[in-house]
Amino acid sequence: MAIREKFSLFDVINYIVLTLITVACFFPFYYLFINTISNNDLSSKGLVMFYPKDIQFSNYVHVFKIPGLVQAAVVSVGRTVIGTLVTVAASGLLGFLFTKQEMWGRRFWYRFLVVTMYFNAGLIPWYLIMRDLGMINNFMAYILPAIVSPFFIILVKTYVESTPIALQESAQMDGAGYFTIFLKIVMPLITPILATIAIFSAVGQWNQFYDTLFLMTDQKLFSLQFILWRYLNEATSVAEIMKQSGGAMRVDASMMPTATSIRTTVTMIVVIPILMVYPFFQRFFVKGIMIGAVKG
Numbered sequence: 001m002a003i004r005e006k007f008s009l010f011d012v013i014n015y016i017v018l019t020l021i022t023v024a025c026f027f028p029f030y031y032l033f034i035n036t037i038s039n040n041d042l043s044s045k046g047l048v049m050f051y052p053k054d055i056q057f058s059n060y061v062h063v064f065k066i067p068g069l070v071q072a073a074v075v076s077v078g079r080t081v082i083g084t085l086v087t088v089a090a091s092g093l094l095g096f097l098f099t100k101q102e103m104w105g106r107r108f109w110y111r112f113l114v115v116t117m118y119f120n121a122g123l124i125p126w127y128l129i130m131r132d133l134g135m136i137n138n139f140m141a142y143i144l145p146a147i148v149s150p151f152f153i154i155l156v157k158t159y160v161e162s163t164p165i166a167l168q169e170s171a172q173m174d175g176a177g178y179f180t181i182f183l184k185i186v187m188p189l190i191t192p193i194l195a196t197i198a199i200f201s202a203v204g205q206w207n208q209f210y211d212t213l214f215l216m217t218d219q220k221l222f223s224l225q226f227i228l229w230r231y232l233n234e235a236t237s238v239a240e241i242m243k244q245s246g247g248a249m250r251v252d253a254s255m256m257p258t259a260t261s262i263r264t265t266v267t268m269i270v271v272i273p274i275l276m277v278y279p280f281f282q283r284f285f286v287k288g289i290m291i292g293a294v295k296g
Contacts (some may be wrong), residue, residue, distance in 0.1 A: 014292035029083055029271065036265045044260040066266075068219055069227060076206060076224035079271075083205040085241040088198050090147045092190065095156025097184050108150070117150045127214055136219045146204070152197045160186060161195040206274050228270050231262060 035043045039054035049053070063069070096112050097103055135141035163186070171181050187194070208227035216222060 022201050029268075029275070031269050032271075036261065036268050040261045042262070059261045060269075063091040063262065063269060064264045066227070066231065069223060069224070069269075071220060072222045072227040075139075075142075075221060077141045079139070079203040079208075079223065083143050084198050084201045086143060086147050086151065087201040088194050091149060091152035091156050091197050092187065093195055094148070094181060095153045095244045096160050096186050097178070098153065098157045099160045100178070112227050113148075113150045113153060123214075130215060135286060136215055137221060138215075139221060141215050142205070142208075142223075145211075147200065150202075152200070155193055155197065158188065159190050202277065203274060224270055228266050231266055 003134055006263035017210060031049070032053040034050075035048050036059050037055050037057055038048040039051045039056070041061070042048055042053050098106065103109075130136070130145075135144070166187075167183070167185050168181050171185050176184070209223055209229050212221070212223045213229075216226075
């Protein structure tokens, strides 16, 4: 009876702690959202904390009128989808090949790959290389550098090594080549780790903006995150421009954009898409990371 009471007390404390952690993680997004749909004057004064006040959705109407926002969204979606697909494909194939003892120079290439995780030439050499490769104002600058990721390849290699080798050997005895074995035998078995890599890659691509900052001057290639960063820094002036553009119309002052409303609304527009995608891959996350970590 005492043991049950101890376990019951532990469960209660565990649920309380996890609930508090969940609230702490969720509240910043909730806080941003209620400020985007509240009275802009109250929001700018910090008076909107736990629930929306004077609900209105004009902020989203104003923000979607920001020049280049739709084009930037297309660029971000394109780089995220294409970049994630090629990264997952390359990581899966290379991770599989590194498990093959007969691979030419396997130890050298694997060690060379691992070394790149710890050493970085720096920003200036990176920029010079990208410039010499013709990546300035080139959409492929978003895709090519992310194709080979040492960390993802190591994850796949570890995962493949935890799968039954007999399946690959039997297919090889039947005359299947490496690509056939990978596509028809290995890939269905490593779906969880590929989905995990897809999460990491998609979030990384969606949130990246430094490559846009250093490599892109053509506004047609600006990413959504770069637009966010730029307008976060220029939110006050953008709000003034929007107010002046609406000056000819009689608009309630509570609905006119402010620096705070611009920041919160643009942030929500950028965050919502990745939050909608993440739950579909979440069930693969723990299994993909943990399998292969314990041998036995």
